[in-house]
Amino acid sequence: MKILQSNAGVLTNCEVLELLKSRGAGKDPTRVIAAVAPSEFKVYDYLEQTVASKQTIEIIHKFVEDCKKYDLANGEMLNVVNIRPSSAVEIDPIIQDCDSRMGDRIDEFLENVVQVLPPYPSQLESNEDTAEDKEETTDDQQMGVK
Amino acid sequence: MFVMSEIEHTLRLPPHLLNRPLNAAIKGELESLFLDKVIDKLGLCVSMYDILSIDGGFIFPGDGASTYTARFRLVMFRPYVGEVISARLKESTKDGLRLSLGFFDDIYVPVPLMPNPYHTEPDPEHKNGTRWVWEYMGENYPIDWADEIRFRVHTVNYPPLPVEQGKDSEQKDSEEKDSRQKDLKPFAPMVITGSLDADGLGPTAWWV
Numbered sequence: 001m002k003i004l005q006s007n008a009g010v011l012t013n014c015e016v017l018e019l020l021k022s023r024g025a026g027k028d029p030t031r032v033i034a035a036v037a038p039s040e041f042k043v044y045d046y047l048e049q050t051v052a053s054k055q056t057i058e059i060i061h062k063f064v065e066d067c068k069k070y071d072l073a074n075g076e077m078l079n080v081v082n083i084r085p086s087s088a089v090e091i092d093p094i095i096q097d098c099d100s101r102m103g104d105r106i107d108e109f110l111e112n113v114v115q116v117l118p119p120y121p122s123q124l125e126s127n128e129d130t131a132e133d134k135e136e137t138t139d140d141q142q143m144g145v146k
Numbered sequence: 147m148f149v150m151s152e153i154e155h156t157l158r159l160p161p162h163l164l165n166r167p168l169n170a171a172i173k174g175e176l177e178s179l180f181l182d183k184v185i186d187k188l189g190l191c192v193s194m195y196d197i198l199s200i201d202g203g204f205i206f207p208g209d210g211a212s213t214y215t216a217r218f219r220l221v222m223f224r225p226y227v228g229e230v231i232s233a234r235l236k237e238s239t240k241d242g243l244r245l246s247l248g249f250f251d252d253i254y255v256p257v258p259l260m261p262n263p264y265h266t267e268p269d270p271e272h273k274n275g276t277r278w279v280w281e282y283m284g285e286n287y288p289i290d291w292a293d294e295i296r297f298r299v300h301t302v303n304y305p306p307l308p309v310e311q312g313k314d315s316e317q318k319d320s321e322e323k324d325s326r327q328k329d330l331k332p333f334a335p336m337v338i339t340g341s342l343d344a345d346g347l348g349p350t351a352w353w354v
Contacts (some may be wrong), residue, residue: 005152006188008219016221017149019193039182042249043192043223050232058178079230083296085346087354093230093298093346 013052013082020044051084054118063116070109084117150195151188151222154217163212172200172216184335186304189224225299232294240276252334259341260347293349297340304336
């Protein structure tokens with residue numbers, strides 16, 4: 001076995017989920033007929049529980065375009081797409097030196113995240129108190145489903 | 147979390163697979179070889195992304211099967227240091243926490259990387275278990291079993307395969323070794339050490 005390239009590209013959770021779905025992971029309730037191994041099904045189960053299950057490639061492209069101006073590292077953008085932080089305290093461990101690099105623009109960035117990336121249903125419930133957030137996120141869900 | 151790695155491998159295609167289309171047969175063989183296995187420095191192989199090329203098809207003398215050299219890309223689970231990942235609690239002991247992703251269970255949060263200050267109490271539900279509680283501004287925040295826990299990757303280790311002792315020493319202290327081996331956990335080829343010691347980490351219920 002020869003390793004030609006140990007890093008031939010990074011994949012977001014969404015892309016891995018799409019790969020597994022294209023092989024038939026989602027549609028097979030018996031989990032025997034699809035060309036997907038049991039270990040791959042475990043990955044599929046994990047990813048279905050995250051926000052990646054509601055994202056599409058177009059949404060991610062749009063998000064990356066919108067965030068070019070914030071000058072984030074690739075790893076940080078990948079992490080934001082995978083986790084979808086909705087508050088400043090959640091962003092803090094993801095972006096290094098968050099305060100000094102983003103400062104006031106953190107709210108703007110969070111707006112961007114919450115608007116472009118669809119939430120996972122459990123996140124939607126916790127936002128019920130803030131009526132404004134709820135309107136924005138329900139709009140996203142409709143946009144994402146199209 | 148997931149990275150693509152390009153690998154080249156020479157494999158022997160068993161004759162009973164000759165009636166299948168070449169791509170499918172090679173893919174099946176490679177999957178049985180690599181899937182759910184850890185490759186040193188590359189991580190845990192999750193899935194095959196695609197096959198780039200298949201060369202060869204030579205039959206070596208004395209062998210009934212043909213040998214192919216395939217170049218392909220694998221989806222590897224290899225988190226980078228500093229990545230924040232969501233996981234579930236698997237075990238909670240006095241040495242720290244063990245978290246699980248469903249497909250990967252060897253994520254440990256040792257005591258030095260737990261949120262500070264904390265106190266522990268014996269877990270009423272699991273015997274020999276410990277419940278960890280974070281103290282912040284006079285409030286107690288426990289780490290419960292139902293939570294989704296976010297941790298930051300501190301290190302990713304690939305411990306080498308354990309080498310068995312020589313035969314002489316085995317005979318003498320075989321009893322000792324048996325009792326030790328019962329306590330040891332099964333060998334983990336890839337171990338992730340996580341940290342919960344920062345704002346925004348730990349159960350999401352603490353922050354949302």
